Amino acid sequence: MIRIFGLLTIICAAIATSLPARSEGPVTIFAAASLRGALEAALEGSGTEARISYGGSGAMARQVAQGAPADLVILANAAWMDWLEERGQLADSTRGDLLGNQLVLVGTREAPALEDLTPAGLVDRLDGGRLAVGHTEAVPAGIYARQWMQAAGLWEALRPQLAETENVRAALALVSRGEAPLGVVYASDAEADPGVRVLSRIDPGLHEPIVYPAALVAGRDSDAARAILTRLKSEHAGKAFVASGFTLAGDPS
Structure with missing residues (x-):
């Protein structure tokens, strides 16, 4: 019986390794309403599927804190991102300022x-x-x-x-x-x-400086989500954001 169980384990492992890895689903982004249009342009051609939910930054932050299935969050106010960070809702070392506005x-x-x-x-x-x-x-x-x-x-x-x-x-x-x-x-x-x-x-x-911080959500850190975040910091995305009237983080203009 022990030998049969061992044989079955080997067979199951062989079958599992022969199957393609389960692909990650679309990356869900919760974003400030003012990013509508510009964010889609920035992600065009990225090769990673994304679903974007737009709303007021406060509403987006509260939904994330309540467990909404967001992988990446981009807000239009540092204070709301601070609020999420204080509650342990952000993945470590992923937060950074992405954009500015006027x-x-x-x-x-x-x-x-x-x-x-x-x-x-x-x-x-x-x-x-x-x-x-x-x-x-x-x-x-x-x-x-x-x-x-x-x-x-x-x-x-x-x-x-x-x-x-x-x-x-x-x-x-x-x-x-x-x-x-x-x-x-x-x-x-x-x-x-x-x-x-x-x-x-x-x-x-x-008024206070207008910044758009972005971060991955704690417990939702994936290769696909990281790829999206990297894409948003790329030259292609930067050009799309500037064309839409934003400034890039750290750009004095």
């Missing part, structure tokens, strides 16, 4: 130029309408927008006029559809939507 004030494509960025000038331009922004307590673009308004002395006048959204692309859509006369979004968002025009570029010295 805040811009946008209007519809037909909107006239805007030179008066005083409280009175902006309220006058809104004319009873709303200033579309990401949620100023949770969405990175909204947090940066609030910092700018506070530093520029605009917060008290504009706070009652805000239309706060679940992510920056939702704020962009309000302006593009003409439902809000003005919005604060990223330069990359304005680049992506022909329905808006940039009315003013916001001084980056009036």
Whole structure:
């Protein structure tokens, strides 16, 4: 009986080694909403299948912390990535800053130029309408927008006029559809939507630096996920991101 069991073990091992290795499934990426379009372009031709879920960085971070099956996470705010790291949700030594961006004030494509960025000038331009922004307590673009308004002395006048959204692309859509006369979004968002025009570029010295950290998720570290992360740091990906209005991490421009 012992000999038969040993023979069966040898046969099973031989069969297992003769079968092709189980291929890894698609890499699941949780990404900030502002990366929509640019991320697909950066991954084009990578040879590794990826599934991308977009949303506000805070929502993405909370879903990862709750066990959502993400392999790679890319957020638009270092604080949310810190939050994940503090909870042991990131794979060791995989976190790094990937991109940068800039805040811009946008209007519809037909909107006239805007030179008066005083409280009175902006309220006058809104004319009873709303200033579309990401949620100023949770969405990175909204947090940066609030910092700018506070530093520029605009917060008290504009706070009652805000239309706060679940992510920056939702704020962009309000302006593009003409439902809000003005919005604060990223330069990359304005680049992506022909329905808006940039009315003013916001001084980056009036808010915290905009960075997009990326990291593999703890327990989801795989060769395929690492290949995607390496691809996002490649020259090809860099050109795609810059063409979409982003800056590369460490690039002073």
